[in-house]
Amino acid sequence: MSTAAVPATDEFTVPSESLEATPGSAFMRPIEAIAAVLLIAIIGMLLTGVVSRYFFNRPIVWVDEASSIAFLWLAMLGTAIAADRSEHLRLTLFLSRMQERRREFVETFGVVLMGTFLIVLLPHAYEYAVGEMDITSSALNIPVGYRVSAIAVGMALMLGLLLVRLFRTSRLVDVLASAAIVIAICAVLWFLSPTLKGLGDANIVIFLVGGAALCLALGVPIAFCFGIATLLFLSFTTSMPLVVMVSRIDEGMSSLILLSVPVFVLLGCILDATGMGKAIVDFLASLLGHVKAGMSYVLLGSLFLVSGISGSKVSDMATVAPALFPEMKRRGHKPSEMIALLATGAAMADTVPPSIVLIVLGSVAGVSIAALFTSGFAIAMVLLIALAILARFKARHESMDGIKRASGKTILKVALLAAPALVLPFIIRSAVASGAATATEVSTIAVLYAFVIGMVLYGGISPRRIYSMLVETAAMSGAILLILGTAAAMAWALTQTGFAFHLRDAMSNLPGGWFTFMLLSIGLFMLLGCVLEGLPAIVLLAPIMFPIARALGINDIHYSMVIVTAMNIGLMAPPIGVGFYIACKVGNVSPDEAMVAIWPYIGALVLGLLAIAAVPWFSLAFL
Numbered sequence: 001m002s003t004a005a006v007p008a009t010d011e012f013t014v015p016s017e018s019l020e021a022t023p024g025s026a027f028m029r030p031i032e033a034i035a036a037v038l039l040i041a042i043i044g045m046l047l048t049g050v051v052s053r054y055f056f057n058r059p060i061v062w063v064d065e066a067s068s069i070a071f072l073w074l075a076m077l078g079t080a081i082a083a084d085r086s087e088h089l090r091l092t093l094f095l096s097r098m099q100e101r102r103r104e105f106v107e108t109f110g111v112v113l114m115g116t117f118l119i120v121l122l123p124h125a126y127e128y129a130v131g132e133m134d135i136t137s138s139a140l141n142i143p144v145g146y147r148v149s150a151i152a153v154g155m156a157l158m159l160g161l162l163l164v165r166l167f168r169t170s171r172l173v174d175v176l177a178s179a180a181i182v183i184a185i186c187a188v189l190w191f192l193s194p195t196l197k198g199l200g201d202a203n204i205v206i207f208l209v210g211g212a213a214l215c216l217a218l219g220v221p222i223a224f225c226f227g228i229a230t231l232l233f234l235s236f237t238t239s240m241p242l243v244v245m246v247s248r249i250d251e252g253m254s255s256l257i258l259l260s261v262p263v264f265v266l267l268g269c270i271l272d273a274t275g276m277g278k279a280i281v282d283f284l285a286s287l288l289g290h291v292k293a294g295m296s297y298v299l300l301g302s303l304f305l306v307s308g309i310s311g312s313k314v315s316d317m318a319t320v321a322p323a324l325f326p327e328m329k330r331r332g333h334k335p336s337e338m339i340a341l342l343a344t345g346a347a348m349a350d351t352v353p354p355s356i357v358l359i360v361l362g363s364v365a366g367v368s369i370a371a372l373f374t375s376g377f378a379i380a381m382v383l384l385i386a387l388a389i390l391a392r393f394k395a396r397h398e399s400m401d402g403i404k405r406a407s408g409k410t411i412l413k414v415a416l417l418a419a420p421a422l423v424l425p426f427i428i429r430s431a432v433a434s435g436a437a438t439a440t441e442v443s444t445i446a447v448l449y450a451f452v453i454g455m456v457l458y459g460g461i462s463p464r465r466i467y468s469m470l471v472e473t474a475a476m477s478g479a480i481l482l483i484l485g486t487a488a489a490m491a492w493a494l495t496q497t498g499f500a501f502h503l504r505d506a507m508s509n510l511p512g513g514w515f516t517f518m519l520l521s522i523g524l525f526m527l528l529g530c531v532l533e534g535l536p537a538i539v540l541l542a543p544i545m546f547p548i549a550r551a552l553g554i555n556d557i558h559y560s561m562v563i564v565t566a567m568n569i570g571l572m573a574p575p576i577g578v579g580f581y582i583a584c585k586v587g588n589v590s591p592d593e594a595m596v597a598i599w600p601y602i603g604a605l606v607l608g609l610l611a612i613a614a615v616p617w618f619s620l621a622f623l
Helices: 026-055 063-084 100-132 145-169 172-197 202-217 220-235 243-253 257-273 277-286 294-310 312-332 333-347 356-364 370-396 406-433 439-457 463-496 499-508 513-532 535-552 554-572 578-587 591-615
Strands: none
Touching: 026 063, 026 406, 026 463, 063 145, 063 243, 100 220, 100 243, 145 243, 145 463, 172 220, 172 312, 172 499, 202 220, 202 406, 220 243, 220 463, 220 535, 243 370, 243 406, 243 463, 257 277, 257 356, 257 370, 257 439, 277 294, 277 406, 294 312, 294 370, 294 406, 312 356, 312 463, 312 499, 333 370, 333 554, 333 578, 356 370, 356 463, 356 535, 356 554, 370 406, 370 513, 370 554, 406 439, 406 499, 406 513, 439 578, 463 535, 499 535, 513 535, 513 554, 513 578, 513 591, 535 554, 554 578, 554 591, 578 591
């Protein structure tokens, strides 16, 4: 998963991770400062816990609890910062094709929908916080309500920001018309509620599928698409109190495993700011740059290694492309081919630890993160080989005129410079895979290591840039975690309908057994990867699909590798895949030009995926 901001393409608005953050409004400056302090506090507490446990053999019992409190507040303040900066992930494919006046109205209607969702749910968030005040935490002995109050505060801040946006950018007539339409829809649904309650599973299609898809087409951020669809489903087809939805959002955002998400996001920012990734690229170029397809190998190898530091596809691409594309152009590589290799290489690298998608999958599906990290490394190697073979075939006519092998002295020089950066991904993988530390503990150690090494050996980071990185991390983490929270609420609503049991029965009786189920899973997750990106698809479907896979005798790790790879391929597949457009933006190449070139590389990934699905050994050999 990507971890911070690139400007939107014409088709998509995505969280930016490029090199400039979108500045927030003056009103949000105090909130940004609080979020930055919370992030520092989380890292400090986690590091203190690690040092106390491993060096003094004296665990600090309150660290996890205090970190959990700070984490939820960081996440909810981050959602407000992301809203202020327009960094919540959303699909704008259909909006971009509308006439300007119609687009303005649809944009306003989408904001009104978001505001309505927050207005309806905010009292229940307050009710949830008040109810949790009666429960006392075990370690700190304080009311749990202090922690969950963050949900109500974050919703209130987002609502205020949406109202300000409507006041500043929307026409009054559009606001009034949008409000009238929303009220009319709610009135009709309320009137039809008795009938809807008798429709059973059809409500899943009407609300959880149709409602979410309609909101997505209107350009509503993905997190709100899930939230609005679930809210409508619960309000008009069940008698479930809406405070339960708030509790499910809390549960989806609050797993201790997810504490590593903002820390790895920050690690990606440090990687960009210090140039550690570029040092790795330069080292690989000195080794392989003189052979045919050498720069393609360097690009793929750099993505493979750099992803182990940043855990972010966008950060990977933004680090590798500027360092390699000029030389690749000089050697005759077409820009469209370079973008195709960049996009599919980033898809290949997303199973390389510390993949945020793998961390989230381990959290929601109850799968060992250490095992996922070990298997993910092997799976990425399979895909890397598939892409490298195709790259070598494509480079058979590459011009090598004037290309010389780097001298031993040059290789040694860049190797010494890259060594501290090269060590980091292996520290992360080995520590988690061996069980020496959790993903959360490793993430904090990696941040400290990267920060110190970056300051000492790679030119340092200015205080202003450090603060900017902290705020960027809070915004991106909030955007990610809100998606996880609302997707968890929708997944819970799905399971309450009994849909999971019906799907399990249907899947269990498929002709062809487990492999047919694998093929259907591949198609489903590729499609969802195109539309939703990886994390929401994981949270939505993992609770449903994993029990079916287990019932069919499929190993959890094997199934995890198949669906994560399928989602990554979908993410990079045009014409909808979000990652494809990010790659085009990073490489400054027209999507229309790159779209033709990418299909052979997508084909290579699909062949690799089918091999991974058919042969469990690839996923399980090193466990």
